[in-house]
Amino acid sequence: MTPRTLYEKIWDAHVVSSRDDGTSLIYIDRHLVHEVSSAQAFEGLRKAGLPVRRTDLTLAMPDHNVPTTPRVDAAGKLIPIVDPASAIQLAALECNVAEFGVPFFTATSPEQGIVHVVGPEQGFTLPGCTLVCGDSHTAAHGALGALAFGIGTTEVEHVLATQTLRMARSRSMEIRVEGKLGHGVSAKDVILAVIGRIGVGGGIGHVIEYRGSVFDAMSIEERLTVANMSIEAGARAGLFAPDETTFAYLKGRPMAPKGKQWDNAVARWRNLRGDDGAVFDKSISIDASTIAPSVTWGTNPEQVVSIDSAAPRLEDFADEGRRAAVARALDYMGIAPGQAMVDVEVDHVFIGSCTNSRIEDLRAAARVLEGRHLSPRIQSAIVVPGSGLVKRMAEAEGLDTIFMDAGFEWREPGCSACLGMNPDVIPPLGRCASTSNRNFVGRQGPDARTHLMSPAMAAAAGVAGHLADVRAYIGEPA
């Protein structure tokens, strides 16, 4: 048999039927549902008189529109949502899941959070499964060896009705990072470096497989950060082969298999790796020692540099079109060509999003903040845990106190300031050190300026009041 990549193996195992036009009907093992991309899909089912085919493989929760301020008052009574559009979205999801019998975490359940944080945390996401969600960052679940795709609302309806999806096969791409990461270099810096190298279009049409010693050494939290941003490189999905780290992470999770079923599952999952000799359509190799703590300077995640360097100069770009694009990005960001990144003053800090709101992210930020305080420049600083479970774990460790002593607000789980869809927005011309994944024009609010970075770097920027090199805040390597 021809050696196959991990992607090819999972794909082949899920093909229901194939057509001459190159598309296949793929079986879907898991479906996550949130309020933004599901309303019309449920409406479609209702009109067609169809049920949800496999409610047991579906899990819904609100995340994008929920306010991150307290949801119940001191007496335990629900606090109504002020924004009418959000209130309608959330009410629609609640009606839909009740009518169709879909398992649901309400905005006040302890398990609620961002779908991409909750899926892995609950053991809903499993190695070798196909997982979809009407959300582009579904790629994150590839961290556990799930073939995970973001889909549109029409496809959400198709999956709800049939538990299948029609898709064309993607090309395969290997991203290999070998060596040892330097002091203060995080998973976020690795994926920003990858996107900086291959560009926001570098992964188009491909499923990325992350391989090599750096990825092998990563925790699941770190792998989730990397896989999450596969989509920012244009890729269809990102995959890590499951290993002992994966099995240890999943064991005992509420929705993961138990007992004999667990043992059987692990035995199966051990085969989920690319065969020796499998050929990728594209292979990229990066030396870990070339990756530094990084920040974006522009308006897409590819526009990234190491913190100890400067924004580009226009004369660095021979191509006129590129030069104009760089000039536009710098202008939007209010950064002078060639300006040193550490000279860029910051006035907002956002620690959260499905990229960086897990317990390890919060620990990394808290480590920088312990015994320190936000700069008086900072107008808003919020920490938004990715889920209720992350929040409670952090509180049990005293991280909330560290954040609040440093001047941060400690919020309820949700997408928050990652995108301007709820009350957490960055004001026009406000500049935010953000642990999220998109720095597009207007992403965090109209005319807001976003610098993407790791949680530790965002904490350091908050303390300094300008973009700052985290290495100065975390001491020497042990």
Ligand SMILES: CC(C)[C@H](C(=O)O)[C@@H](O)C(=O)O
């Ligand atoms: C609102 C939602 C559909 C969207 C996505 O698809 O990713 C959002 O999560 C985002 O990050 O921009």
Ligand code: SF4
């Ligand atoms: S946290 Fe941000 S990137 Fe993630 S799902 Fe929510 S809006 Fe999308």
